[in-house]
Amino acid sequence: MLLTLRGITALLGLGLLILGLGWWIHPEPAAHLLGATLLEGTGRSTQIGDSAAFFIGSGSMLAWGALRANAHILIAGGCLVGLVAPGRVIAAAAHGGAWTLPEILGECLILVLAIATAAAIRRSESDRLFY
Numbered sequence: 001m002l003l004t005l006r007g008i009t010a011l012l013g014l015g016l017l018i019l020g021l022g023w024w025i026h027p028e029p030a031a032h033l034l035g036a037t038l039l040e041g042t043g044r045s046t047q048i049g050d051s052a053a054f055f056i057g058s059g060s061m062l063a064w065g066a067l068r069a070n071a072h073i074l075i076a077g078g079c080l081v082g083l084v085a086p087g088r089v090i091a092a093a094a095h096g097g098a099w100t101l102p103e104i105l106g107e108c109l110i111l112v113l114a115i116a117t118a119a120a121i122r123r124s125e126s127d128r129l130f131y
Contacts, residue, residue, distance in 0.1 A: 013062030020055030078114020
C-alpha cells in the first residue's frame with residue numbers, strides 16, 4: 001500500500017512539475033490547460049512567474065517527498081495545492097470568478113492523497129522502530 005501511494009503521489013508531483021516548466025517554456029498552452037488566458041504586460045509576467053513557481057514548487061515537493069519518503073515535504077506540497085481550493089471559492093463567491101468544482105475537487109484530492117501518503121510513511125517509520 002505504501003509503495004502504491006508513494007508512486008501515485010510521485011507521478012502526480014511530476015505532472016505538476018512538468019506543468020510548471022510549461023509555464024516557462026510555452027505559457028499559452030499551459031494557461032489553456034487550466035482554462036485561463038494569458039494576461040498582458042505586467043499581468044502576464046506575474047501570471048507566468050507565479051504560476052510556474054507554484055506548480056514547480058508544489059510538484060517538486062510532492063515528487064521529492066514521495067520518492068524520499070519524507071512526510072514533512074509531502075504535507076507542505078499537499079497544503080500548497082490544497083490552499084488553492086478556498087482561494088477558488090473566495091474568487092467565485094466574492095469576486096465574480098467562475099465556479100470551478102472539478103478543479104476544487106482535484107485540489108482537495110491531491111491534499112488528501114498527500115496526507116494519506118505522509119501518514120503511511122510515518123506508520124512505516126514507527127513500525128520499523130519496533131521490529
